[in-house]
Amino acid sequence: MKRKNILTKIKLVPSKNNTDIEICPYPFNQTHYKRAFTTRNVNDEIMETLITGDIKPKAGDLVLCKVTRLRQHCRIELANGRRARMFVNDEIIVCYGNRYAPDQFEAEVPEDISACHLVAGGGIAAKMLSKNPKIKPATEIMPIGLIANANGKVINVKDYTKLDLQKNNQNNVPIVLVAGSSMNAGKTTTVAKIIKSLRADGYTVGAAKVTGTGSGGDLWHFIDADVNYAIDFTDAGFVSTYKVKVDKLVDVFQAMTLHLRNKNVDIILVEIADGILQQETKMLLNSRIVKQLTTSVVYSAGDSTSSIYGYQWLKKKGYDVIAVSGVVSSIPLARKEIEKNIIPPVLDKNDLSKVGFGHSIMERYKLSNNSITKDKHSD
């Protein structure tokens, strides 16, 4: 492999005080480190140098860190999905990123590369701002340096997407969106069950998770449900989507669905993370483009009140909500409360897995051929 010299392109800042930036070769090929899921699309061979000093990291920058204190996360998800145990002094390669997770942490990319936290097992370094009282504080890590290529350019996952973005005129692939009332409302389980039904009924299925925090859990869940193609926002170059602007989120939505259309799937299932009131989820659902591309919505909720509220909110936005699912669907009294108040069926895991459910989704699409209201306004 031919490599270029750093100094042909980078002018080093003179080393006189602590505010300097240093670029130093680092033997990544001879070092033992644990490399996180979020970094998986970056080829090892381009990691050549470390950048240290007074530098402000950006979301998506790769960073080599040392584990200094194990707290909430004692394991790190590797690129292949294995959740490896971490030990103090382990070297890990993760990405800087923001996190929004009511069950765990709110965290943001820090201003410098001083000590910070591992705020997601998928491999996100950030400064913890708050935490759910039910969990421990975040695991503490010490960044050693930003990881750069031979030219001293910091490696950022946004430059390593694996989506096929060739134009595709096949616009008639239905897109079913799975949104929910909150984190852990049952969205991923719903997607997986729908995948199983569609696959059993003979369809080619693509699944995408468009927002959230970089972690393979949902992706592996889709793959385990025998989906034909599964991608998430990390494949579009984002480690998390918290604090990402709406136009970028819409681009991600479009890019991911285009990629799956290019795989000639019969149907695309899209999971949006968190609840409909979470800022990025809300912005995405308010987008005219997303509304136009979406065929129908399955709404997963944790309780009856949020089911009714969410259903009405989505209807008002112009979405065709075909079912309510999730945690609430397994609670008989809650189901009754919902069924008294709103029209769509409440479907539990068994209903979603029933023979023919996949066919019914496709037939509904064929009958209506895009039944959503084309609402031109966004909130």
Added chain:
Amino acid sequence: MKIKYIKKSLAACAQMKYLYYIPQNNNITKTIILVHGISRNADEIMESFISHADKNNSLLIAPIFTKEYASDYQRLGRRGKGPRSDYLLRSVISEVYENIGMTFKPFYLFGFSAGAQFAHRYAFAHPTDVIKVALVAAGWYTLPIKRIDYPIGLKLGNQFNDIVFEPLRFLRTRFKVYIGENDLSRDKGFNKKKLIDELQGDTRVIRAENWVKLMNKQYKKHSIPNSVDLVVLNRVGHSFINSEKQAHLSNKVNNWFNQD
């Protein structure tokens, strides 16, 4: 006939040059890293060691830390003072190993003068990387004392993000100290800081003796079955060439490296 060795720049950094020599029978059994002093005398050290390399099946690697690029190399490249010299050395070794199809394994480390400063600090920071460390004519030393600030002692502030000095680990490393009996001058390159004079002595000979004593005390204190010997080189001042001519330094060091 002069045996030729190779001079290269690190692929990822043009300023980081190094020399290496592969024994002619290609049967490498050990790697010896040769670290120069502030005169950057990597060539003369390489030329002395090369005569033993074929017989001992030693791969020789000599990094060149230039004054312009890595002026703080003796102290491992503290924050804000240039690149980390321990990373640079590892990168050089890694590149040589990659070129000849070897995987990373512990090596023998030789350092002359400022190179000896680098060598013992590297061994303190990365004890599992090294097998034996030969320190020749170091100007001064990092003392194995936790309460004194680095680089004179082991107490770290924010000089490094990832180095932790762990005496119970680095005291297992085998060191040998070599010093010329006439290495007594307080020359231009000699560190004349008052604190160092007070703690370590006012010549390289006294500083070497004191460091050896202190290290041996530490082994005793921690009940570690190890010791550091001091080898005095007769009729030698602060000169690598003279150490070689008068005291056959490279031969002595190679013999020690070859012992179990």
